[in-house]
Amino acid sequence: MVLGTVVYYAVEQNVSSRIDERIRKETALLKTGFRVNGLPWLTNEVQQRTFEAGSFDYRLEDSSGQTLAGNLPSAKTKDGDRIEGWTQLSITNFIHKGDEALLSERILVSKLDDNTFLVVGNDLNAVRESRRAVVTAFGWGLAITVFLGAVGGLVLSSAFLKRIDAMTQTAQEIIGGNLSRRIPETLENDDLARLARTLNQMLDRIESLIEANRHMSSDIAHDLRSPLGRVLRRLETAKMRVANAADYQSAIDASVEDINGLLRTFNALLRISQIESGARKAGFKNLDLAEIAMGVIEAFQPAAADEGKVLTAHFKRGLPCLGDKELLTQLVANLVDNAIRHTGVGAKIEISSRWEGHHGQLIVADDGPGVPTAQQKRIFERFYRVDAARRAPGDGLGLSLVRAIAELHDGLVWSEDNKPGLKIILDLTLRSEFMAI
Amino acid sequence: MKVLVVEDDDENAVFIRDHLTNQGHTIDIAPDGAQGLRFSRAEEYDVIVLDRLLPDGDGIELVKQLRHDRKETPVLFLTNLSGIDDRVHGLEAGGDDYLVKPFALSEFMARLLALARRASVKERSTVLSAGGVEMDLIKRTVRRQGKEIELQPREFQLLEYLMRNEGRVVTRTMLLENVWDFHFDPNTNIVETHISRLRAKVDRGHANELIQTIRGVGYSFRVSS
Numbered sequence: 001m002v003l004g005t006v007v008y009y010a011v012e013q014n015v016s017s018r019i020d021e022r023i024r025k026e027t028a029l030l031k032t033g034f035r036v037n038g039l040p041w042l043t044n045e046v047q048q049r050t051f052e053a054g055s056f057d058y059r060l061e062d063s064s065g066q067t068l069a070g071n072l073p074s075a076k077t078k079d080g081d082r083i084e085g086w087t088q089l090s091i092t093n094f095i096h097k098g099d100e101a102l103l104s105e106r107i108l109v110s111k112l113d114d115n116t117f118l119v120v121g122n123d124l125n126a127v128r129e130s131r132r133a134v135v136t137a138f139g140w141g142l143a144i145t146v147f148l149g150a151v152g153g154l155v156l157s158s159a160f161l162k163r164i165d166a167m168t169q170t171a172q173e174i175i176g177g178n179l180s181r182r183i184p185e186t187l188e189n190d191d192l193a194r195l196a197r198t199l200n201q202m203l204d205r206i207e208s209l210i211e212a213n214r215h216m217s218s219d220i221a222h223d224l225r226s227p228l229g230r231v232l233r234r235l236e237t238a239k240m241r242v243a244n245a246a247d248y249q250s251a252i253d254a255s256v257e258d259i260n261g262l263l264r265t266f267n268a269l270l271r272i273s274q275i276e277s278g279a280r281k282a283g284f285k286n287l288d289l290a291e292i293a294m295g296v297i298e299a300f301q302p303a304a305a306d307e308g309k310v311l312t313a314h315f316k317r318g319l320p321c322l323g324d325k326e327l328l329t330q331l332v333a334n335l336v337d338n339a340i341r342h343t344g345v346g347a348k349i350e351i352s353s354r355w356e357g358h359h360g361q362l363i364v365a366d367d368g369p370g371v372p373t374a375q376q377k378r379i380f381e382r383f384y385r386v387d388a389a390r391r392a393p394g395d396g397l398g399l400s401l402v403r404a405i406a407e408l409h410d411g412l413v414w415s416e417d418n419k420p421g422l423k424i425i426l427d428l429t430l431r432s433e434f435m436a437i
Numbered sequence: 438m439k440v441l442v443v444e445d446d447d448e449n450a451v452f453i454r455d456h457l458t459n460q461g462h463t464i465d466i467a468p469d470g471a472q473g474l475r476f477s478r479a480e481e482y483d484v485i486v487l488d489r490l491l492p493d494g495d496g497i498e499l500v501k502q503l504r505h506d507r508k509e510t511p512v513l514f515l516t517n518l519s520g521i522d523d524r525v526h527g528l529e530a531g532g533d534d535y536l537v538k539p540f541a542l543s544e545f546m547a548r549l550l551a552l553a554r555r556a557s558v559k560e561r562s563t564v565l566s567a568g569g570v571e572m573d574l575i576k577r578t579v580r581r582q583g584k585e586i587e588l589q590p591r592e593f594q595l596l597e598y599l600m601r602n603e604g605r606v607v608t609r610t611m612l613l614e615n616v617w618d619f620h621f622d623p624n625t626n627i628v629e630t631h632i633s634r635l636r637a638k639v640d641r642g643h644a645n646e647l648i649q650t651i652r653g654v655g656y657s658f659r660v661s662s
Contacts, residue, residue: 263539264622267519274521283522298591299617302630326521330621337623398624 008134015130016106019122020086023108026056027120034112042118043069057105059119072119075109082117084109089121163192167199179207209277223383223396227262231255268397272382275327275404284409286431289319289328289362290353296332297351300340308345311336314352319360320431323409331405334398335364335424342386342422343368360430367421376415402426438462438553442486443473443496444515449538453486456542469493474502482510483553489516489527497530504531511552515540524620543654547608554605565600568647568660570639572600581639591616592635599648599658608655632656 034042046060046069058070065074065082075083089105107121166184173181182203183196238251297313304311332351339349347368354361371379371386378384380403383396402424406413411428440462444450450466457464465480467473470491477485477499485503489496500512514527514535524535534548565572570581577593579586588596594616599607609628613619617627636648649657 260541267537270519271521283525295617299619299627299631300623300625302634303625303627306630324521326620329619333619333621333623337625340625 003138007138008131011130011134016124019106019124020108023056023106023120023122027108027110027118030118030120031110031112034116034118039068039116042112042116046070046118055122057107057121057123059117059121061117061119063115063117068116070119072105072107072121075107075119082109084111084117088124160192163196167196174203179203179210213273224262224265227258227265231258231262234258265397268401269382272397272401272404275401275408278408281408283324284322285325287321287323287325287328289321289323289332289360289428290315290317292325292328293319293332293351293353293362296329296336300333300336304340304349307340309340309343309347309349311340311349312351314350317353317355317360319353319362319428321360321409321428322431323428324405327405327408331402331426332362332364334402335426338398338424339364339366339368339422342366347421355430356427358430359427361428362426363423365418365421365423367418370417370420370422371415373417376417379415380413438483438550439480440464440484440486440549440553441467441473441476441480441482443467443470443476443491443499444486444488445469445490445492446488449515453545456546460546470496470499473499477503477508477510478506484549485510485512486515486549487512487532489514489518489523497527497532500527500531513548513552515545543606544608544610547606547611547655550605551602551607551611554602565597567600567603567658568645569643570596570600570647572597579639581643586638588635588638591631592638595631595635596639596658599656603658603660606651606655606657611655628656 030042030045033045043060046058049056050058050069050071057072059072059074060068060070061074062068065076067074072089075087075089077083086106086108089107104124105121106124107119109117109119112118163186170181170183182200185196185200186193234251234255238248241247243251294313294315297311301311336349336351339347343349343366347366349364349366352363352365354363375386379386380399382400384399385396403413406426406428409428411426413424413426416423416425438457440457442450442453442464444453444466445468450468454464454466465476465482467476470493473485473487473491473496476482487496487499491499496514496516503510503512511533512531514524514532515538516523516527516535517538518527519537527535533552536545536548563574565574570579572579572593574597577590579588579593579596595612598612598616609626610622612628613622632648632650636646640646640648645660647658647660649659651657
């Protein structure tokens with residue numbers, strides 16, 4: 001609209017000045033002719049031009065105001081004095097070359113000499129026309145804009161409202177207990193879409209925390225009750241039986257050991273829980289996982305050798321990353337421990353590193369009996385034992401702690417068939433500034 | 438040994454007191470932080486046992502105050518607070534060791550004694566000498582009866598820790614923490630395997646077994662069997 005106003009005035013200005021210019025030129029032309037040829041020539045000339053096809057209107061009058069030639073009325077002030085120079089005539093019922101009544105005329109009144117006055121005029125139709133054209137054009141423009149705006153607004157807002165409705169409905173389903181529902185995401189990239197994505201991420205996190213919590217309760221129920229039951233039975237048996245001090249002593253010793261074992265399991269579960277709830281990220285520092293792994297390997301080598309297993313390291317690449325030294329040390333130790341526990345004499349356990357784009361991988365591979373592919377996914381679950389009958393040493397939590405620590409570090413851990421044996425891979429994002437390629 | 442126990446759990450306090458007095462040590466018990474601070478300022482203790490969950494606040498504040506007062510008394514945190522960061526916070530505040538409840542008595546005693554002696558032994562000595570064994574900490578050499586023993590760096594660290602705690606028992610967890618900086622207990626007994634290798638190098642061919650296993654508790658570097 002502002003543009004329209006500006007254009008309106010600009011156009012008007014332009015048209016007006018052009019009209020003035022033409023009037024000036026015509027006046028100059030006639031003035032020159034008058035000086036050269038005299039009044040009779042001018043009278044004739046004005047008479048002729050008035051009735052010619054052309055857009056000028058004229059008036060030639062003497063000092064008393066008497067019309068000598070032309071079709072314009074005299075230009076007078078309210079008091080009857082002649083107006084000189086530029087002015088505008090408001091004419092009604094004026095017949096201009098066959099047209100109907102005009103409304104305004106721009107005129108220039110020039111004094112030729114003491115007895116003669118020349119008026120040259122041009123109607124302001126053109127200006128009026130141009131004004132009307134601009135107004136019309138912009139009027140339409142405005143109307144269309146408003147219309148589109150209204151329609152568009154309606155369309156947008158109804159799409160918008162639909163999306164908000166969808167979000168509200170999803171939220172209600174989640175509140176109602178269906179934790180796996182997510183807000184439908186569209187391909188758009190506006191604020192609402194971003195909000196939907198963020199909310200979904202939050203829901204993912206909440207769902208995994210609740211899952212973890214559920215596991216915790218069922219794990220406690222299952223794997224802590226049995227040892228506790230054992231202790232209870234043993235102590236009650238000792239109480240029932242008529243026994244000597246030595247028997248009591250051994251019953252107590254065995255119970256203390258069981259309870260210590262229970263405590264270890266409990267602490268491990270608690271630790272996994274703490275890690276899963278993301279407790280520790282603030283303490284992350286720059287470190288090299290390969291370096292940490294070397295320390296762990298060095299610690300385990302004598303033990304492995306004593307059991308007739310060969311533990312070797314092949315670090316082609318360092319693994320610079322951001323993490324918690326303590327937790328990552330425990331992660332590697334658990335992996336090495338696991339490999340030693342589940343292989344027999346003569347086994348080869350190899351730890352290596354690899355770069356995959358921006359990711360670094362730590363790989364612990366053994367050539368032992370391995371794990372059947374069908375069960376591989378489950379080995380990272382709490383208390384999962386591949387061979388349920390065999391009571392392998394350990395609490396069955398080593399690999400679930402590995403997974404919890406990996407996830408805390410935004411990494412992944414998975415297992416593969418080493419053909420033969422088991423291969424476990426930890427994948428982490430590397431610190432990019434170290435990757436000078 | 439003169440011990441201050443700052444603990445609001447009566448049962449635990451009595452349990453510790455009974456055992457310590459049995460062993461011939463004197464013990465004072467403070468039920469909260471304020472009293473604990475008063476006690477520690479009034480007396481010179483060999484070691485302070487400090488719970489973190491006290492009725493009038495976190496035990497950490499007591500340590501901070503102690504250190505602010507320039508009191509170097511060793512502090513052993515004994516607490517339920519087992520979060521990953523809790524130990525770090527405790528030690529950063531000025532504590533010297535951190536033991537999570539429930540604890541094995543032998544573990545507690547081993548750590549307590551190790552802390553109490555630390556204050557008196559000159560930490561800055563560059564040579565450790567006991568039972569005919571001489572360790573030069575600068576040159577990183579070990580000799581027994583004048584004969585040089587070749588040790589791996591980790592074995593050297595292990596022997597150093599044992600010798601610094603000469604005559605006292607060190608538990609497996611203490612060794613894992615102080616020699617390997619492992620704050621967990623692996624299933625594989627890495628301590629035992631390293632100890633046996635160290636023993637093979639240090640004790641073999643000598644009548645006196647300096648590196649001893651104390652059943653059910655840990656290990657000890659002892660001059661007399």
